[in-house]
Structure formats: structure tokens, C-alpha cells
Amino acid sequence: MRTFVAVADAGQFQKAATDLSITQQAVSKRIAALERDLGVRLFTRAPRGAELTIDGRAFLPHARELLRVAERAVASVRAGRRPLRVDVISSRGAASGLMRDFHGAHPEIDLDVLMLFEIETAVTAIRSGTIDASFRAVAMPGRRLPEDIESARVVDEPLELLTGPGHALAAARSVTLADLVGHRIWMPGIVPGTEWGAYYDDLVAEFGLTIEATGPNFGSDALLDTIADTPALATFMGGHTRLVWPAGHGLRRIPVIDPVPVYPHSLLWHRDNPHPALPTLREHLTATTPGLDAAGTWRPSWVRPR
Numbered sequence: 001m002r003t004f005v006a007v008a009d010a011g012q013f014q015k016a017a018t019d020l021s022i023t024q025q026a027v028s029k030r031i032a033a034l035e036r037d038l039g040v041r042l043f044t045r046a047p048r049g050a051e052l053t054i055d056g057r058a059f060l061p062h063a064r065e066l067l068r069v070a071e072r073a074v075a076s077v078r079a080g081r082r083p084l085r086v087d088v089i090s091s092r093g094a095a096s097g098l099m100r101d102f103h104g105a106h107p108e109i110d111l112d113v114l115m116l117f118e119i120e121t122a123v124t125a126i127r128s129g130t131i132d133a134s135f136r137a138v139a140m141p142g143r144r145l146p147e148d149i150e151s152a153r154v155v156d157e158p159l160e161l162l163t164g165p166g167h168a169l170a171a172a173r174s175v176t177l178a179d180l181v182g183h184r185i186w187m188p189g190i191v192p193g194t195e196w197g198a199y200y201d202d203l204v205a206e207f208g209l210t211i212e213a214t215g216p217n218f219g220s221d222a223l224l225d226t227i228a229d230t231p232a233l234a235t236f237m238g239g240h241t242r243l244v245w246p247a248g249h250g251l252r253r254i255p256v257i258d259p260v261p262v263y264p265h266s267l268l269w270h271r272d273n274p275h276p277a278l279p280t281l282r283e284h285l286t287a288t289t290p291g292l293d294a295a296g297t298w299r300p301s302w303v304r305p306r
Contacts, residue, residue: 004059004060006020007043008063012048012049013050041053041055041056084132086099086131087133088135092241094157094263096242099113105284118194119134119194126268126269132277133281135265135266135267135268136266138303140195140302149270150268153304154266155240155285155292157239157263157264158238158260160253162224162234162251163254164227170254175257176258180256184212184233185236186213186223188215188216199300220243224243261298
């Protein structure tokens with residue numbers, strides 16, 4: 001196809017051969033093979049060289065488009081040309097905010113942001129090259145990472161208590177984990193077997209909390225409506241989670257202390273990933289995120305050190 005377009009542009013087999021750095025005989029063989037495949041003549045010999053037939057003129061714009069598609073396909077996977085693909089789990093969480101900051105600091109890097117639910121799905125996508133990196137908590141009990149997957153802790157996100165205006169703790173400036181014993185903390189988004197499920201299981205076991213994951217998960221808006229209207233319920237949310245609710249809800253975000261429970265976010269990637277923007281992302285996260293394992297904080301024992 002490329003040879004056909006070259007001959008059409010040059011108007012001569014010899015000139016096309018020179019442009020393609022091949023012999024004139026090779027050009028003739030390629031055109032003959034293409035004509036056999038198509039069952040039509042594409043060129044006629046003329047005193048000035050090679051002229052397109054009616055069929056050749058009809059075929060030329062399609063040939064050019066095929067070459068453009070081929071070039072775009074190659075460019076999409078060529079190192080440094082395709083976007084950096086990163087899984088942030090959800091659009092409102094801490095990882096999404098980290099990637100927004102990265103995009104602001106490096107607008108020249110093309111990004112594709114995805115949201116994958118299960119850690120197995122994310123790891124499989126990393127190993128297959130479907131994505132370049134994923135934000136996860138690692139490594140929960142019984143869920144070891146494959147040897148070819150690298151990870152680095154990037155941020156510890158403090159938990160906050162979210163209450164409605166009628167809750168018994170709504171007026172508190174902060175609450176301790178001991179203060180929360182006996183209160184109903186409703187979190188329908190906890191799914192057994194997930195990394196955040198393992199995190200909250202350990203939090204309950206460590207501090208004797210009551211976390212309920214009953215009922216369907218209709219999303220954050222429905223959760224906020226319920227918390228606002230139900231004085232007996234509160235919920236946990238990440239301190240870096242971005243949520244907006246109607247002013248009439250009167251919701252309160254209250255820091256949790258003594259100790260501060262933090263959710264550990266790590267970046268996962270394949271150790272052989274060649275994307276040139278991946279080291280830039282790792283360096284950015286290392287340089288811009290606060291210190292980890294601060295005094296007075298709690299995280300599960302299975303969380304890897306930085």
C-alpha cells in the first residue's frame with residue numbers, strides 16, 4: 001500500500017523506488033501483487049512514467065487513509081506517545097486528587113484515568129500492560145502481590161467521622177476512637193474480600209467499633225442523605241475525599257484522634273514498564289506527599305512500610 005501511494009505521488013516507478021530506498025524491480029513486483037489481489041489495473045505506462053487508471057484514482061484516497069490509520073496505531077503504543085494510564089479506583093477519592101495535582105504539575109503528559117474495583121483486576125491489567133499504575137492499599141492478609149509488581153506507599157489518608165446535625169457527637173471538635181465505641185457507623189460501601197474491607201475489619205477488631213455494612217449501596221449521595229436524616233448513624237470518610245452536599249443537610253466532618261486512623265494508599269506498577277512518564281509520576285508523588293507513619297497514627301499491621 002505504501003509503495004502504491006509512493007508511485008502515485010512520484011508518477012514514476014524509478015522515483016518511487018528511490019524514495020522508498022528499494023529497487024525499481026521491487027516496486028514493480030509489489031504493484032503487480034497488489035493488482036492481482038484487487039483484480040484491477042492501478043497504473044498504465046505512459047511516456048512520462050506511470051499514470052493512475054480510473055480504478056487507481058478511486059483506490060488512492062482509501063490507501064492514504066489506511067496509511068494514516070497505521071501511523072496512528074503505531075504512535076498510540078510507541079514509547080512516550082501514548083497516554084499514561086492510571087487506575088484511581090473512584091473519582092472522589094484521594095488517588096483522584098493526587099492525579100489532578102500531577103496533571104497540574106505536568107500538563108505536558110497525556111493521561112488516561114480509569115476506575116477499577118477489584119485489586120485482582122488492577123493487578124491483571126498492570127501485568128498485561130492495559131494500565132501503567134494503580135493506587136491500592138497493600139498487602140492485605142492472604143493477598144500477596146506477584147513478584148513482578150512493584151509498590152510504594154505514597155500517602156496516609158486520615159479518617160474523619162461524618163455525622164448529621166442531630167448526632168450525639170455532631171458538636172465535637174474531634175473524637176477519639178474510644179469515643180466511638182457503642183455508636184453505629186454505617187458504611188454500605190464495604191465489600192467483603194476487598195482491601196478496604198480488610199482495613200475496616202482490622203479497625204473494628206483493634207478498637208471495638210461497630211461498623212454496619214447492611215443494605216444496598218446506592219452511592220455517596222444516598223449515604224449523605226441518610227446520615228443527615230438519621231441521628232443514630234454516622235460514617236467514616238477519608239480526609240482527602242471530595243464530597244458536596246446541600247447546605248440544609250448540616251453535615252459535620254469531625255477529625256478522629258488518639259490515635260488517628262489512616263488509610264494507606266500505595267502506587268502499584270510493573271517493574272518492567274517502559275513508559276517514560278511513570279518515573280515522573282513516582283518522583284512527583286514522593287516529593288509532594290506528606291510524611292508517612294507519623295506518631296499518633298494507626299494503620300493495619302499488614303501495611304508495608306514506605
